[in-house]
Amino acid sequence: MEHQAIASEVTFHHHVPGSENVRRIIKTFWLLSIITIIELGMGFTIYFIHKNPDFSHGLVLGIKGAIVILSLAKAFYIVSIFMHLGDEIRNMIMTIVVPLMLFIWFIAAFLWDGNSYKNLRNNYDKHFQERTTEKKGGH
Amino acid sequence: MSSTATAQQTKWWNGGRSPFNLEYGKLMMWYFLMSDAFTFGAFLISYGTIRFSQNFWPDPNVVFNAFPGTGHTNLPLAFVSLMTFILIASSVTMVLAVHEGHRSNRAGVMKWMLWTILGGIAFLSCQAWEWHHLITGEHGVFVDGKIELASQTMGGNPWGRHVDPAVVQQALTVSSHETLVHLAHEYPKEGTTVALDALEKMPNDQLTGIINLEHAHIREKGPIAFGGYFFGITGFHGFHVFSGVIINIIMLTMTAKGVFDRRGHYLMIEKAGLYWHFVDLVWVFVFLCFYLV
The missing domain is CATH 1.20.120.80 (Cytochrome c oxidase, subunit III, four-helix bundle)
Known part of the structure; x- marks a missing residue:
């Protein structure tokens, strides 16, 4: 079918053939579902690790890090396949992705700041530390 | 992508068309x-x-x-x-x-x-x-030596640190009748389900005996x-x-x-x-x- 010019800005259409597009959508749906199930499995793992009073904080942190990476993978698939950003022209993709790089600094700086405030308070306000730290064996 | 795409790819910035397509x-x-x-x-x-x-x-x-x-x-x-x-x-x-x-x-x-x-x-x-x-959903919270009821709102929440069971037992003896009735109604021990109006007539120490502390999960107030x-x-x-x-x-x-x-x-x-x-x-x-x- 010949496409009529839908907007003067659009020079060419980049449509994947119909059946292939649907297959790609369904594949992405399963991918997102499976990643979500893995994330939930990891969430439950943390729940059971917490039941042990002397759990390893490093292990919990590692699992949480893995969940963050899986969430970023989900975000990539939603934006690239569902929102079709992956099919756009490279220049256009860059005008969206490059400004978002600000988040790297944004997240690192502000989490660092929060953590630093906690450490300072724990150092200079022992009452705060004693009042808010989870007692050993509790949970 | 069709062949028209590759033919036009090199001239995106020459004018006459939108470079973002x-x-x-x-x-x-x-x-x-x-x-x-x-x-x-x-x-x-x-x-x-x-x-x-x-x-x-x-x-x-x-x-x-x-x-x-x-x-x-x-x-x-x-x-x-x-x-x-x-x-x-x-x-x-x-x-x-x-x-x-x-x-x-x-x-x-x-x-x-x-x-x-x-x-x-x-x-x-x-x-x-x-x-x-x-x-x-109201939960028991340990505040100032006694148990109070609180739900999650903008002003506070009952999700704080876990409280030692012995401390909770002690706190129950000085908590209000209303709080004990609520806890006994929501978290009764096995086989002690009593109607609400009957619970309201019970003395405090009897109510305390009915509450299942394992299920009630009494905590301190959480971060506001x-x-x-x-x-x-x-x-x-x-x-x-x-x-x-x-x-x-x-x-x-x-x-x-x-x-x-x-x-x-x-x-x-x-x-x-x-x-x-x-x-x-x-x-x-x-x-x-x-x-x-």
Whole structure:
């Protein structure tokens, strides 16, 4: 079918053939579902690790890090396949992705700041530390 | 991609055509979504800063463990999983609506838009139940040597540090009659289910004997910021879902009236689709920050 010019800005259409597009959508749906199930499995793992009073904080942190990476993978698939950003022209993709790089600094700086405030308070306000730290064996 | 694409690729910046090959409205939708990503990002990062500044933060498995119709059964993350799958499914139906729009298939667009709207309404209903449950569900909290009742609001929450059972026993002896009746009613020991009006007539020490402390999970008050951030950010996301549903209903009506057939293209469905997928995208991170880690 010949496409009529839908907007003067659009020079060419980049449509994947119909059946292939649907297959790609369904594949992405399963991918997102499976990643979500893995994330939930990891969430439950943390729940059971917490039941042990002397759990390893490093292990919990590692699992949480893995969940963050899986969430970023989900975000990539939603934006690239569902929102079709992956099919756009490279220049256009860059005008969206490059400004978002600000988040790297944004997240690192502000989490660092929060953590630093906690450490300072724990150092200079022992009452705060004693009042808010989870007692050993509790949970 | 067809051969026309490769032929034109080298001359994008020579003028006479848009170098982004995108319709104006769709490009602006992308830039709006980028700015909205920063708004949500700023909210979530602010939450992260406060959370990193605290020694104690509530465990999501403790806060979100209820499911409609199951009483006090401990089902961590079950309900929010359902909400997440509803949103993923509605994202798929939306992308299928966009797909039918490319083929100018009016009936197909209407079918998938309808499913997307239903998914959005289902998600909002789940969120309404969740909020209602958190705001009205009263838990015993250890405050100033006695037990009080509190739910999760902007002003406080009962998700603080665990309290030693011996301390709780002591605190129960000085707690109010009303609190003890509530706890005995909500968390009775095996085989001691007593009617509420009978409980109200019982003396305090008898009530204390009925309460199952294993189930009541008495804690201290949690960090005050928890409630505000939770209701603020999930509320802001819920507002996006709500406006997305409204936009989708308008798009469905316009499709039904044949507006897009007369225009000769379904670009408006694509733009509404971008917004809807963005709402799903934000949920990935709200889900991550509040429920998973």
